[in-house]
Amino acid sequence: MKVNNNIIISVGQAGVQIGDMFWKTLCGEHGIDPTDGRCEGESKPKGNWNGFFSQLGEGSDSSYIPRAIFVDLEPSVIDAVKGSSPGLYNPANYISSVEGSSSNFAVANQGKGAELLDDIMSRVDAEIEKCDLPGGIIMIHSLGGGTGSGLGCLILSEIKARHPEIPLLSAAIMPSAQVSSVVTEPYNAVFALETLKNSCDACLVFDNEALFKLTQEAWLIDNPTLEDLNRLVCEVLSEVTATMRYSGYLTVEISLRELLTNLVPQPDLHFLIVSTAPLYPPDDSKFAEQSVDEMTQALFSKDYVFAKCNPLDGFFLSTAVIYRGKVADKPKADSALAKVREQLPLTNWIPTAFKIGYVNEPSLTRNKSMVMIANNTSVATVLERICEKFDQLWTRKAFANWYLDGGMTEEEIENSRNFVGSLIEAYVSSGESGKKSIEASSRISRPAPRTRPAATPPKETPPATEASPEAPVEAESSSPEPEPEPEPEPESESQVSEEPESSQAEDDLTNLPDPMEPDHNPIAKAMQEGIENASDSKD
């Protein structure tokens, strides 16, 4: 069956490793030999293999080539991939140089990386050319290192400029202090986020800290290796792409375009969290099963989300759920979801239901499974954490010289930071506007500071925002009279209610506030709003 074709570009060490593992998972699922891309006997691969593989040759001679491109600035990881599966990938689609990016966004984005761009784009164009229907481009990369962030972003913006009509998805591994090998991670991530916001149609947010915790707690691995974390990401990517590779009961496919249409309510609000259930240790998962109800409950709990945030503290803007397994379970899954939906914090400005996908073919490791892809405002907490770390470094200009030497200007750096700030703000206010509508329409108000605790920064905030951590404490002790704030309340109020969407973010760009000023700091500002809401609800 003809379906939309998807291309995967893996960039940087993590990207290439996850990409390779992901393709081998797909080979396993579709019955393709991962060493030479052949299919046993005369048979064709299972499912809509065409979605991710192209065919080379005819009949029993044919082999199936992943629509994959591997890019790195240093050769060792790609060489390892080449060695482990010599006949699977198109050799022309390995692109590497020798010097590495020194974990520096600037080097990968403007220096060494830029030199490779023409080669990379000619491969991207060649792969697009091979597609009957280019249905999506997915980039797998981590944002902490230099190559995945710097070069990855360079490629993303170039693809968007050349092929704006093809849906572009980034699967991005966010850095976390606990699982860090690079001091400059916050810089790299913040710079990358700017491109992810501008050039991608959506971004799946993974977070090393959450991955680490999931492998320990769900997979019961005491000392997870990077390989374990990568395998976890593969597991969920295989679920996310399942509807693009297998037909459901009534649909041949749910294309990436269709998924994104349902998940992205505004162009900027496209940072998606994912979760999957059940999560049993890989060796057991074939035997241990969860009921559909349990899986559905689990999907929405913070313990199953692949980023460190609690979706129940935020608002669900839009949600897609894909169920894999026996067809008889579909009605059960539908009603379990309907039940769960009633308990979820949903925004009020998107009154419609979930996108539900269904795939009959189980994954390799689990007989039945579910994946949730959600646009949830709590993703802002992940971004906030990165910004805090960034601010700590940037207030002292620590390590900044590497970037300045790499060709970036101070202004560019501050712009990037503000960009991410305005993104966080957009998420916060999109949740707020949902809450406002709820309060306005029904008067059955939820506890007002519902989203705020999640956004409360940990104790070690940069010196410039020192004023803010005290604020929520006062708010929680909830003095009935509103605190006199440095910024007049009505003004910030109207800003939020009138312009919940991105246009505000763009305004901010032309009117750059100093990120260190608490008045303009989105976190501090958000907290002021929290206070207002708290006092509003008391009135």
Place this chain on the structure above:
Amino acid sequence: MREILSIHVGQCGNQIGEMFWELILREHGLNKSGEPTKAINPAEEKAMNVFFEKVNDSKYVPRAVMVDLEPGVISRIEDGDLNELFDHSNIIKKIPGAANNWARGFKVEGKKVIDQIMNVIDSNVETCESLQGFLITHSIGGGSGSGLGALIIEHLRKMYPDKKIFTFSVAPSPLISDSAIEPYNAILTLNKLKDNADAVILLDNDTLFRIASSKLQDRSANYMDLNKIISLAMSSVTASLRFPGTLNTDLGELLVNLVPFPGNHFLAVSFAPLLGEGESTQKPDFKKVVQQTFAHETFCADIDFENGVFLSVCALFRGKATAKEVEENMVEIRQSLAFASYVPTGVKIGVTSIAPDGYQITGLALANHTGICRVLDRLLTQFDIMFENKAFTHWYETNEVSLEELQTARDSIAELSESYKQSA
């Protein structure tokens, strides 16, 4: 008799189409390949010609065109029991889908395929001696049925200005939903239906879901249950066109009776009695059937009975009912219905002697009721909430549908809703 060409568009439209044809095959004594299982007399044959084309003196082929931008449902039909039935040159399945987006169905993907679709339609029209019109089934919430469906209807209106266009249009509901942007798709489609269709039978997933669930014991309703109700209603609406010797033998005649003002052509339909799961036979009780047919809860759209009035209504009964029985029972009903002050309280009545498979006697009301505005208002409210916050609008703007176009469609439907309220 004058032919009708059915066009099934999109996932929902084709599923309904499949069920509809399966149902009427049985009614006409045809097997799944369209071959007669019993002798067909000349009068019957003449009536069957409306929906079927007889080929090689042995086989009846549905006058049906099936279109989808996503091949899933049509492929299932092709692989299923009805594989032999349809003319395969009438099946147009395309990829890559409309991604739930009206703009892709109407503009981006639609314009790539509309010429081919119109060619197929044209060649079907040529096999007809004197086509009376088109019957279209689609949902207005998805992408293909709504967007591509609207595009086809717009072209039909242009190419065949004197033919009637009847649609069975399924309105979305958050209760049983496939996509987040259904309200936009629905309003955009309704706007096109308002301008281009002659009559729109508006079915409402919200209500269908409730009706279907009330007949089920231990599970919630799914699309199949909903489609079954729709196909039963379709078979009854078209029964008088398909069987000899009854009233309303022309779409035009139905329209004259049902549409008092141009534009106010959104109709609600009821079907009674509905058998529950497991019930296979029905005890004939004509009085009860008549009452149920006109009961509020039987209508397949959430119409506002309290504040609205009937502008017109057709009652179509099927089965063994004498004219006397019908007359006696309808007198009471007529008096109980609230009509607009300026329309005479006439109810157009039709009787077809052949009941649907498994039934003894059934009733169907086709109503032009001002309370239909409640369905429109519900969609408008959802539309407004999202539109005010510009939720999902960029998907339309990047696919050639501007904000103004959305706004215009919205205003046009708001006006329609208002006009219904005024006529009450």
